[in-house]
Structure formats: C-alpha cells, structure tokens
Amino acid sequence: MKLSNFFIPTLKETPSDAVIPSHVLMLRAGMIKQLTAGVYSYLPLGLRVFRKIEGIVREEMNRIGCNEFLLPALSPNELWQESGRLDFYGDDIFRIKNRELVLAPTHEEVFTSIAKPSLVSYRNLPQMWYQIQTKFRNEPRPRGGVLRARQFTMKDAYSFDSSWEGLDRSYNLQREAYIRIFTRCGLKFFSVTAFNGGMGGNESEEFMVESQFGEDMVMISEDGSYAANIEVAVSESVHVARVGSNLMHEKFHTPGVKSIEELAEFLGITDKSRLAKSRMFVVPPSGEAEKEKYVLTLVCGDDEVNEAKLFNIFPNIRPAHPDELKSITGADAGSIGPLGLKSSDVIITADIRLKDADELISGANENDYHIRNIDLKRDVDGIRYEDIRVVKHGEKTIDGKSTLRESRAIEVGHIFKLGTVFAERLGAYFLDEKGEQHPLIMGSYGIGIERIAAAFIEQNHDKDGITWSGEISPFLINLISVNPRSEKVKAESDRVYSELLSGGYEVLYDDREDVSPGVKFKDADLIGIPLHIIVSEKNLQNNEIEVKFRKNGQREKLNSDEIINRLPNFLKNI
RNA sequence: CGGGAUGUAGCGUAGUCCGGUUUAUCGCGCCUGCUUUGGGAGCAGGAGGUCGCAGGUUCGAAUCCUGCCAUCCCGACCA
Helix, strand or coil: CEHHHCCCCCCCCCCCCCCCHHHHHHHHCCCEEEEECCEEEECHHHHHHHHHHHHHHHHHHHHCCCEEECCCCEEEHHHHHHHCHHHHHHHHCEECCCCCEEECCCCHHHHHHHHHHHCCEHHHCCEEEEEEEEEECCCCCCECHHHECCEEEEEEEEEEECCHHHHHHHHHHHHHHHHHHHHHCCCCCEEEECCCCCCCCCCEEEEEEECCCCCEEEEEECCCCCEEECCCCCCCCCCCCCCCCCCCCEEEECCCCCCHHHHHHHHCCCCCCCECEEEEEEECCCCCCCCCEEEEEEECCCCCECHHHHHHHCCCCEECCHHHHHHHHCCCCCCCCCCCCCCCCEEEEEEHHHCCCCCEEEECCCCCEEEEEECHHHHCCCCEEECCECCCCCCECCCCCCEEEEEEEEEEEEEEEEECHHHHHHCCEEECCCCCEEECEEEEEEEEHHHHHHHHHHHCEECCEECCCHHHCCCCEEEEECCCCCHHHHHHHHHHHHHHHHCCCCEEEECCCCCCHHHHHHHHHHHCCCEEEEECHHHHCCCCEEEEECCCCCEEEECHHHHHHHHHHHHHCC
C-alpha cells in the first residue's frame, strides 16, 4: 500500500477529549474518528487492525466447529418481551421510534429463535453458532474511546447441548479457543471467575487485561493461584469473636450520628468490626402470587456489602428507596438495625464474618438511637449467614496461603454457562432418546473486537506512539523513502517495494514526495508498524539501505538484497 | 441519574473574572510561489469564524443573566 493514496490522517497534537493512551493513540494514528459520544468511524488503518483481529477470531471459532452466521441488528420488540429482557435492559437498549423494533445489544433471543424449530432432537445436538457483528447499547456513559462505546463489534457465540456434560465440553472448547485468540493477538491476559449477571447459569469466566484504565476491579493472589472479579471474589474470613458476656442489649442516644465513622468517633473507638452496618434491600415479587420481600444486610463496620453477591442469593434485589426504608424500619438511613423493625417481612442476612457474634452495636430503627450488646445468636431469630461482603486488598486467599492484590483490568472476553433460562423462556425444547422433552442447554461466549485493539495499545506503546507486534499489526513493514524526489532514491525504493510485494509481505510504502523526512519518521513511529526499512541518498552512497525495529530502536545497515533475504529472520524477532 | 469541568477555524489555544482600539489572538494544518530534504523545514503572500444554540440585559455582548444542547472527567449504572 502506498501512503500517497492511503488515508491516514495523523495528528500532531493530542485531541483534548482523549485521556487514556489507547484512545489518544488511536486518534493520533488516524485509526478512528469520533462521530458522537460512544460512536466511532473506523478509518482505513484502524479497520485493518480490527479486521485482523476478526480474522483470528474467525479462524479459531471455525477450528472448534463453530458455525458463522450474520444476524440482523434490528430485532422485533415481541421477541424481547418474550424473554423478559425488554424491561430488564430498560433504557440500555436502543429503541426504534417509528417501528416496534430494537437495535439488538446481544443475540441470545435471535439465535434461540433459530434453534427452536431446528434443534428439536438430541440427534441435532450439540451445535455451536457465532457471528461477528455490530452491537448497540445505550451506555449511560461511554468512555475511553472504543473501550466502552454505544456501537461496537462483538463476536458472540452460543452453544446448544442436550446434556450438562455436553455444555461443559462446549464451554471448554470455547475457553481453549479464547486462550488461543488472545495469545495470537499478543495480549498479556488472565482469566477470572465472574458474576453471571443474574441471568441464571452457573459458571462464568472473564478474560482480563490488566490496565490502570480498565473498568473492572479484580482480585489476584500473589502466587497466581486465584483471580476473580471483585463482584465474586472471596477471601479467608476473619470472624468477629464471640465474647460470651451475655450482656443485655440496651438503647442509647446518639444525636446526629449517621455513619459508621461518626458512630466510631462518638464512642471513641477505632475498631469498627462490632459496629454492624445495616442496609435495606427490596426483592421484587417473582410471580403474581408473591409479595415483595425485604432484606436487611449486616456487615462489619469496616466492610461493604457486595451487591453482586447479594444478587446471586436474592434475584433482582435492589437497594430500598429512602421512603421505603422509613416505612419498613421506622427510621432513616444511619439509624437502622436488626432489632425493632417496623415490618415483619424482613429477612435479616448477615455476613459470615458476623456468625453468632455478640456485643454488636447497630441502629435502633429510631432516628438518633443505637442499640449496644446485640447478640445475633440470642436476639435475632431466623438470621441467615451468607458471604455478602466486598473482599479487600491485602486479605489472605481462602486457603490462607497467599495474599490478594486489587487491580484494574479491561474485560476483553466473557464466557459463561447460560443453562436453560433462555430455552425455557422462548420455548426451545428437544426430545431425548426416550422421547422426553427438555429445554436446550445453552452457553454464551463474547469477545469485544475493538477492545482487544485498545487493550493491546495500552500494553504496547511508548512516548512516540504505538508499538505493534505479532498478528494484529496493520502492516508488517513500513518502507520509508526518505527523499523520493531524488531519482536514485525513488528508483531504489520502488524496486524494494515491488520485491517486498512479490515476497508476500504487507508493506506500507511512504512514497510521499512533498513531505520532509522528519514527518515521515514521526508518522512511522506513531503508527508503529514493527519493522521500518529506510531508503535514503546517504545510505545509497554505500550501496546500503537500513532496517529499524520500532520497539527497541535497533538499526542495521545492509545491502538491499541482503535485507530482503534476511527479512524472515528480522520478522521473527518482532 | 448525582457531582465537576469545558464549548472560540480541521486540530491545539489566548481573550471571558472586570462588556468598549477586537477588524476575535497565537501555533499547527491548508492554498500560492521560491528555497529546503535523516527526526514534525525556511521565507513571502493568502484562504478559513453564525465565538455551541436560543432568548434577555445594554448605546454596545465571545465577555453579564436565563434556558437549552453537546463533549469530557469522577461516581451510580453497565447479563
């Protein structure tokens, strides 16, 4: 490709809207251009990278016997009502105003609707289907360029099995394909156990790239034996010891005390573990016959409730609104607790750290009053103990052998075992060997195409620009004709270019005549193609041309035929 | 949706507090000519603006007031 007719609008200055390195560099290297918040045009150079990533994904999906589809982005409301997700997604789904259609944010429904009339016998199973397609999500806050966009490309795959063992096999095939994909893309990555998002199913793993600009918090053990999204992470639980004094609980006046910090200060203590922190949640009714339920959570004063963990115990749970709080407890936030609740429909759930703890202090469900000497074992009937707290940096792993470190990461892929939720909701059943009907057992597997590119750039850049390597580089070689106005230089660069092309190399040829050498070198470093070949008057006097490795800046001057002969070796080292 | 910030040419910006020699600043980029060609060239000339939008105050508004819109950041949210 000749740069003189390839459109790469590089920018000398950092656009003021971009903050994180991958976003800045994608804009500066002319890969993408923002159209509106969270929506990007892919320019020729960026598209080349995204297409390469798609190519790798496609190869690895095909390798495991996954069938490529291409489904529409437009999708009838009816289908989403059937699965219950029109309401579930709420404002996050784009709706078409003049038709009963949505722009699909994902494709479980549509794929299942295809499976339903076709995968009707165990003889049709298993099947694995995928597509690489544009997704639309009305993200409340897009950020980081293509890291979180409202329109983006996703590889989404779905498996259909007739048994749970079959699901395990499909899941593992996908899992292995993911490892090959991210490895081929040149990412340093790891996987973590993850939140299933409340969509049912059991096992779920996210593929993560560690980055200070990532949106996910993960807990990683120092010995590498454990990694989990903070939403599900567990640690060795340090129990609050039972004192056994059997002191009677008593109410006391705490004027103006609203937070655990204020309570600790009021009491003049620093250890907050016995200050039981209470929060009220509401569980919506799951069926017509059911009533709304309330859940009061208790964690140590120095802990936080993990709402994702809570969601797994109580589906669709949400925090109570202030007015609900008042009517359920009789008090406002800051004064609520497990004793003396106004409503009798409250399930009290304490974190396992507080199992059978006593001498606790909590709100009295009366503004400006707290109660001391609460004994959960003695005073709270029907209390449940669950792991509902957020794990903290520096805690021990659950086996006590290593220490957990908190880190940020970019999620580039997510695989999980959906189970039968969708098949049941959409009525996709098959007959087994005995003629019995069962719902299809599904798995769902996603990869963010642009996110891989962004994550790669986060891991591979320096002060001058991107440092591509491996299979996703837009080109392998950047041929720079330092001064093509010189007949000699032009003739030799043209000759080298055609030799490289006939050798099957992907070459970006900077043949621009009206641009100074400095601009060419700066652009080459910014775009970051791994190997530069430089043809200049100076070197030609010694009958030489030059190779430069973008990443480490190493250079070598040699006769041009020799360079071309040694290219396979040079390219091995990038 | 809460909190913060910003909006001036393709990009980056000065001016805004304290309204008036402002014909809106400067750099990059762009156009023309000449020179230049190993790290974002030099000289000369030139084009390019509803100062986000709408209203208001005023003799006079980029500047003050009101409303709206857009973009970014933090948070909430994000199977």
